[in-house]
Amino acid sequence: xxxxxxxxxxxxxxxxxxxxxxxxxxxxxxxxxxxxxxxxxxxxxxxxxxxxxxxxxxxxxxxxxxxxxxxxxxxxxxxxxxxxxxxxxxxxxxxxxxxxxxxxxxxxxxxxxxxxxxxxxxxxxxxxxxxxxxxxxxxxxxxxxxxxxxxxxxxxxxxxxxxxxxxxxxxxxxxxxxxxxxxxxxxxxxxxxxxxxxxxxxxxxxxxxxxxxxxxxxxxxxxxxxxxxxxxxxxxxxxxxxxxxxxxxxxxxxxxxxxxxxxxxxxxxxxxxxxxxxxxxxxxxxxxxxxxxxxxxxxxxxxxxxxxx
Numbered sequence: 001x002x003x004x005x006x007x008x009x010x011x012x013x014x015x016x017x018x019x020x021x022x023x024x025x026x027x028x029x030x031x032x033x034x035x036x037x038x039x040x041x042x043x044x045x046x047x048x049x050x051x052x053x054x055x056x057x058x059x060x061x062x063x064x065x066x067x068x069x070x071x072x073x074x075x076x077x078x079x080x081x082x083x084x085x086x087x088x089x090x091x092x093x094x095x096x097x098x099x100x101x102x103x104x105x106x107x108x109x110x111x112x113x114x115x116x117x118x119x120x121x122x123x124x125x126x127x128x129x130x131x132x133x134x135x136x137x138x139x140x141x142x143x144x145x146x147x148x149x150x151x152x153x154x155x156x157x158x159x160x161x162x163x164x165x166x167x168x169x170x171x172x173x174x175x176x177x178x179x180x181x182x183x184x185x186x187x188x189x190x191x192x193x194x195x196x197x198x199x200x201x202x203x204x205x206x207x208x209x210x211x212x213x214x215x216x217x218x219x220x221x222x223x224x225x226x227x228x229x230x231x232x233x234x235x236x237x238x239x240x241x242x243x244x245x246x247x248x249x250x251x252x253x254x255x256x257x258x259x260x261x262x263x264x265x266x267x268x269x270x271x272x273x274x275x276x277x278x279x280x281x282x283x284x285x286x287x288x289x290x291x292x293x294x295x296x297x298x299x300x301x302x303x304x305x306x307x308x309x
Contacts, residue, residue, distance in 0.1 A: 006223055045073040047271030049300035054091055057186060058245030058266035059277060060290045061102065063094035083110040096278040097144040099128035119156040125149060133227040136280045143225030143233045144278060148178045156232040181221030182240050205253035213244045241272040258300050265293040
């Protein structure tokens with residue numbers, strides 16, 4: 001009985017001392033999780049390119065000479081699937097009116113819904129420094145539109161059907177194609193096949209792509225050009241030829257670089273090409289080679305500030 005009483009007393013003593021003992025033990029501090037800053041909604045895309053020929057909708061813009069290009073495009077991501085953007089780009093050209101360059105000013109919005117992405121916006125083609133005449137090889141001084149700048153509205157869609165197949169299309173509209181007064185609508189379909197990475201060396205990508213488009217044009221306005229030694233020369237209105245264009249090629253990517261090798265052509269006749277472009281090298285038969293089959297090699301680099309962090 002005495003042992004039982006002593007055991008009970010001892011147990012009570014231990015239980016009474018336990019809280020005091022626990023209170024005296026040091027408490028290990030728990031580190032708070034690090035605060036992760038939310039990603040910035042802002043980003044900037046930029047890049048440059050050099051190409052053997054600057055071809056736009058099947059027609060050379062550089063008289064089949066090499067051209068350089070660069071762009072700068074700030075972006076704001078409203079949500080991960082909705083982006084606003086604006087940009088400026090420039091390309092070296094060789095126009096009959098001796099415009100200094102092509103400067104592109106553009107802005108738009110890019111919504112994405114799962115595998116389907118859209119792009120809607122406005123594009124302004126600015127050709128500063130043009131003259132109202134040019135020197136042709138076979139016909140002497142001829143009148144030209146000194147200011148070929150114009151604006152287009154556009155809408156694009158692309159469907160990433162699989163990891164290797166993307167199908168798209170787009171429409172662009174202008175009330176005055178190359179500032180001629182002719183309405184212009186360009187619509188095209190695109191396809192891109194991306195090679196599986198398992199077929200390629202590490203870090204190398206490859207693709208094949210193509211485009212089929214239709215440039216619909218109307219009647220250009222009459223205008224008056226001031227030509228040296230000829231004075232004011234009236235130019236009557238003319239129906240601009242509509243045409244179909246297509247291109248196909250392959251490309252290789254590594255890091256930020258892309259090498260694109262492409263064939264381009266149109267169904268424009270050589271005489272319609274001369275009428276549409278004003279090629280200074282137009283022959284005595286009224287024919288131009290600015291709209292025919294051509295091969296383009298283009299090396300470009302494309303980066304974003306986000307990718308550099």
